[in-house]
Amino acid sequence: MPEETQKVLIRVTVNGKEYSREVEPRQLLVEFLREELDLTGTHIGCDTTYCGACTVLLDGGAVKSCTVFSVQADGGEVLTVEGLEKETTLHPIQRAFSDCHGLQCGYCTPGLMLSALQLLTDHPNPDEKQIRKGIAGNLCRCTGYQNIFKAIETAAQAMRIPSHGH
Amino acid sequence: MLTQLGEGAKLLAGGQSLIPLMKLRFANPHHLIDLNFIPGTSYIREDLGALHFGALTRHAQIENSLIAAKIPILCDCAAGIADVQVRNRGTIGGSLAEADPSGDWSTVLMTLTSEVRCLGVNGERTIPVSEFITDAYTTSLAHGEVVSEVIVRHPSERSGGAYVASKRTAPVYPTASAAVQLTLEGEVCKEIAIALGCVGLMPIRAKDAETTFRGQPITPKSVAMAVEAARSAAEPQSDMRGSREYKRELVGALVKKALQAAVRRARGEHVEVSHIYA
Numbered sequence: 001m002p003e004e005t006q007k008v009l010i011r012v013t014v015n016g017k018e019y020s021r022e023v024e025p026r027q028l029l030v031e032f033l034r035e036e037l038d039l040t041g042t043h044i045g046c047d048t049t050y051c052g053a054c055t056v057l058l059d060g061g062a063v064k065s066c067t068v069f070s071v072q073a074d075g076g077e078v079l080t081v082e083g084l085e086k087e088t089t090l091h092p093i094q095r096a097f098s099d100c101h102g103l104q105c106g107y108c109t110p111g112l113m114l115s116a117l118q119l120l121t122d123h124p125n126p127d128e129k130q131i132r133k134g135i136a137g138n139l140c141r142c143t144g145y146q147n148i149f150k151a152i153e154t155a156a157q158a159m160r161i162p163s164h165g166h
Numbered sequence: 167m168l169t170q171l172g173e174g175a176k177l178l179a180g181g182q183s184l185i186p187l188m189k190l191r192f193a194n195p196h197h198l199i200d201l202n203f204i205p206g207t208s209y210i211r212e213d214l215g216a217l218h219f220g221a222l223t224r225h226a227q228i229e230n231s232l233i234a235a236k237i238p239i240l241c242d243c244a245a246g247i248a249d250v251q252v253r254n255r256g257t258i259g260g261s262l263a264e265a266d267p268s269g270d271w272s273t274v275l276m277t278l279t280s281e282v283r284c285l286g287v288n289g290e291r292t293i294p295v296s297e298f299i300t301d302a303y304t305t306s307l308a309h310g311e312v313v314s315e316v317i318v319r320h321p322s323e324r325s326g327g328a329y330v331a332s333k334r335t336a337p338v339y340p341t342a343s344a345a346v347q348l349t350l351e352g353e354v355c356k357e358i359a360i361a362l363g364c365v366g367l368m369p370i371r372a373k374d375a376e377t378t379f380r381g382q383p384i385t386p387k388s389v390a391m392a393v394e395a396a397r398s399a400a401e402p403q404s405d406m407r408g409s410r411e412y413k414r415e416l417v418g419a420l421v422k423k424a425l426q427a428a429v430r431r432a433r434g435e436h437v438e439v440s441h442i443y444a
Contacts, residue, residue, distance in 0.1 A: 049185070049186045051337075055251055062250050064251045064255075067185045067255070068185075069181070071200070072202060115251070134250060136335075137251045
């Protein structure tokens, strides 16, 4: 019989705010976000590292939060969909998903927006292939992806800072 | 620690296979030892004619590495594994130690002069990748031993390699894959290694196909003969990804693509190769 699991104290910065919690070592990051912090914008879809609905940024990189233990995020920084908005202004990616009808039921949307954020950080001016590759780990069962595509192209334009004459 | 905790303990690298396997109860370790907090295990270095990859180097680091790009087949592999999220976490050492018959790295590394450095309580040893993988999900790692580094020797001048895998969607393992690494002398194939992935219990070196092609000029006929021999070397099993017959046909087509790209790269051309979605 395995002995009772000892809880572990972890410190994680989520959307700019630091949280300390005692968690079971087996707890997944997505459970930590949803159940401990009540940040239910991050969705659980397949729970098998397939659909990407639970995508968040961990230390700047997109990860499937159903496939990372909470204790592995100790000392790290997490960005979820709740952290995209600045005060009451939508992030350009959120604005573009809304304007381009890049969502229907909305289940995959938070994950897709975080994958889009990593894509646009790495490639501010992505071509079609880069966009397809960047969101290949996120499944949407409603849109057929065309409007998601348009949304990411639109967001890329909005996020490109006007150049200062070079 | 592994020795103390016994057989029920497992090492956690990127976790992109082990965590899903635990959820499905296919893996049920009593203890998990997370390697991710050990400093200095994630690096890409070049020295003495070889590239060195720390065991915890993520696929994404290799995909975007200018050093790794010196052996293009490595980038073909890294860039095609699953999706961005998995490549950000998954590691080369973890992938090799898991030895999934559908894993990408073992197939690619079998066409190169490559070794796995292992660290255990009794010291260090280096094992060629071809001897490291011994069966499906089985390696020659002893209990208490851990992969510390993967070493890939630089191929000689006028060499080229390519890796092509066919997948149904990004997050899944390929249905079949082919890796080809060759060296040209003029327009004749001087040396060649062909490995087939996902069509056997472990990657298969298509030795007959290599013999057929070695010493031959690069012509449509010589390519066709090598492809035919490679197809015969496959030992695919029917499953949800496809029937045995389909996989055999597919792997032949992939060998052809990889071979053609490898030849062009050996000639010094820049060729982009990526996974194919079917």
